Amino acid sequence: MHVWSSFPLQGLKHSIRITSPSSTRIILRTYDVDLMMQSVHLVWFKRDLRIRDHAALTAAAAHGPVFCLYVDEPELLNAPDHSAMHLAFVNECLHDLERALAGLGVTLHRRTGDLPAVFAQLQLDLAALPEPARITTIWAHEETTGWTAYQRDRAVRRWCRAEGIVLHELPQTGVVRCLASRDGWAAAWEARMATAPLPAPRRIEGITLPGHRVQLLPAALPITQLGYLGLQHGGETAARETLRSFLRDRGVDYRRAMSSPATAPHACSRISVWLSTGAISIRTCEHAARARLQQLHDAETAGEPVDSRWRSSIASFRSRLRWHCHFMQKLEDQPLLEFETMCDAFIGIRDESEPDDTLLSAWYDGRTGYPLIDACMRSVRATGWLPFRMRAMVMSFASYHLWQHWRFSGVLLARHFLDFEPGIHYSQSQMQSGVTGINAIRIYNPVKQALEQDPDGSFIRQWVPELHAVPLAALAEPHTMPAMLQQMYGVEIGVTYPSPIVDNAHAMRTARDRIWAVRRAPGTREAARRVYDRLGSRKEPFSRRDVR
Ligand SMILES: Cc1cc2nc3c(=O)[nH]c(=O)nc-3n(C[C@H](O)[C@H](O)[C@H](O)COP(=O)(O)OP(=O)(O)OC[C@H]3O[C@@H](n4cnc5c(N)ncnc54)[C@H](O)[C@@H]3O)c2cc1C
Secondary structure, eight states: OEEEEOOOOTTOEEEEEEEOSSTTOOEEEEEEEEOSOEEEEEEEESSOOOSTTOHHHHHHHHHOOEEEEEEEOHHHHTSTTOOHHHHHHHHHHHHHHHHHHHHHTOOEEEEESOTTHHHHHHHHHHHTSSSOEEEEEEEEEOOOOOHHHHHHHHHHHHHHHHHTOEEEEEOOSSOOTTOSOSTTHHHHHHHHHHSOOOOOOSOOOBOOOTTOOOOOOTTOOOGGGTTOSSOOOOSHHHHHHHHHHHHHTGGGGHHHHSSOTTTHHHHSOOOHHHHHHTSSOHHHHHHHHHHHHHHHHHHHHTTOOOOTHHHHHHHHHHHHHHHHHHHHHHHHHOTTTTTSOSSGGGTTSSOOSOOOHHHHHHHHTTOSSOHHHHHHHHHHHHHSOOOHHHHHHHHHIIIIISOOOHHHHHHHHHHHOTTOOHHHHHHHHHHTTTOSSSSOOOOOOHHHHHHHHSTTOHHHHHHOGGGTTSOHHHHTOGGGSOHHHHHHTTOOBTTTBOOOSSOHHHHHHHHHHHHHHHHHSTTHHHHHHHHHHHHOOSSSOGGGSSOO
16 A cells, blocks of 8 residues: 555645555545644643643643633533632633733633534634644543533543544542542552642743634623622632631631631631632642641741641641542542432432422521521622531531432532532532431531530621621520510511521431431442442441441
């Protein structure tokens, strides 16, 4: 066989015919190839909106020229767990990224549409440039997210194969793709974190399409116009500043203050919003924490005073960075986890077809008659954030007290968590509903939590102003006040503030009986074992888990 003809006309697609060696010139195959076209390395930004510790960007920059792209995908934007707040935050991240990339010499392009159709259109646009170009390689990160994006990634892979485009998907967290077994996962996480974060590329040879700017989507109001209070701002710059302030200053009392809704907003790292958009990497956080520990050690060695709380606080923070990946690994290993109950034995225990609108609306609107639940729900809807324990408590209340399916409450909360991360969120939603089979059953008592976590009542008074004059002794359960006291303190239970929608003690008892009936049923242990094998942390062996 030999190549019979090729016509290297600049920028044109044309044929190379491979023919039989005989003089009859029988055409065996015809290949369309692009000659003289500039090869472009496309960096497809998704949930990795940063320039530092960005393996895909670094690799593409080494091969160049680079085309940087972010795509607004209508199907993702219209998903029920996505809201205008998320888009506004991403917009800020993109503005920051655009500035940072411009400083490196490359333009960030933004397009709206479905994938891979956007790539296909881009290919035509690049071919039409005065100096035609063609995407030959796509660099992206291994994204672990909801089912829609999972399906889109499969479509993109198919398209790349068909078009002869090389697609590189590189890890960006401790999540391991195609993990054969959970055994040894912790060691794999350590190995990922062992090397130092990559610096930003020094200079990138970029390629720019004219008129690349697109109109922002109508829903993309600036974050400041969305009516939220103190909503965090997007971008790698803000992420790094916040991490620094946590490790230098705010985090000293993290371990003690992380659960109370009054102290947590200041004492927690608040880094989750940037981790979920990839404006900062887990490895950057882990290395910054290690560097801070080293600095504390050096200070101690030099005889300088060091607050003893730092060590335990940083240790707790580092454990949670690992949990981040541990929970996301569950979604990586079970991509339908956002819809499917983890442990088969618990399927059908709550009505999956529709929620009880009266109960769920009361919970969502912060009108349950339980002040800490109401304060949390109103607060998260106003600020986009709650600390872990309060998230667990509101989820537990919807699942146990109100006996609603985790999917309904989970989706509603996702819309208001600025840091919405499907792998963590839906795993935690299931965990706090008691349906994983492998975790301890925890039913949070909203009255006890109010007494412990809001001991001076400041958080409740801030978010439930109807109760501002109610004395501390009655604040966790204002409905227990006799009518005369209610009148004295300017509240009328059932009128100005709701009566409890369910009886606390009775609802907790009933839920406990229901969930334990399944937990003890024949077959549950085997079902739980299957979950453990596939998704469970190996910190404790299955036999020691609270599964009976
Ligand atoms: C029902 C429910 C839903 C949740 N949904 C989300 C979500 O959508 N996105 C999200 O990032 N976290 C979620 N969490 C976990 C946790 O509440 C948040 O990560 C944390 O409150 C974020 O605040 P922070 O960054 O100040 O956390 P810090 O306490 O400072 O912790 C540092 C980082 O560790 C990770 N982390 C902390 N706690 C957990 C945890 N329990 N599980 C996994 N990772 C953790 C996060 O990445 C966090 O940013 C959820 C928890 C529950 C109970």
